[in-house]
Amino acid sequence: EPEVTQTPSHQVTQMGQEVILRCVPISNHLYFYWYRQILGQKVEFLVSFYNNEISEKSEIFDDQFSVERPDGSNFTLKIRSTKLEDSAMYFCASSLDRIGTDTQYFGPGTRLTVL
């Protein structure tokens, strides 16, 4: 069964450094998402992406964050200058159907630790 993959599984970085989290969505999916989950807390929406544009973003997704689909297969989340509070599990998701009614398939997550 096709699945969303994410790399790396765990990323450790120093505060102030840039990180890029990578995701390979399911190949025929058209809509892409990033979420984060701080340890012990609920999942939080960051951004949705379709047709090479951001469809919607949350208040968390400030100027430090950016997303890109650099080629036909990868979808990336960049954090320009990491802060301690960016430490969390980051999940990528993708879906085929129209946003709202879609079934989103989540990847296994990347654990980001900012020291």
Add this chain to the structure above:
Amino acid sequence: DAKTTQPNSMESNEEEPVHLPCNHSTISGTDYIHWYRQLPSQGPEYVIHGLTSNVNNRMASLAIAEDRKSSTLILHRATLRDAAVYYCILRTLAGKSTFGDGTTLTVKP
């Protein structure tokens, strides 16, 4: 932003039905109601979704109140593999998802 409220935890016996409630009194007319579940150390997994009518699939049923201010996820026969955190989510047509705090379901053998 619309908000969802769920009980922190629930328990069920194996093979018995489970009703997981969610309140979403600030839901807007175009928001879809989604339910996902999350096992430890895994990403969320889709369970079911609906807009106004009750929905059934192979995993569960979703009962939506007539005024859409609440919904209930029904697992007809809980198994040990159903133990997870269940999230009630409101999703806008632009793709923004608002997760609740989740209900941790414990299934006792």
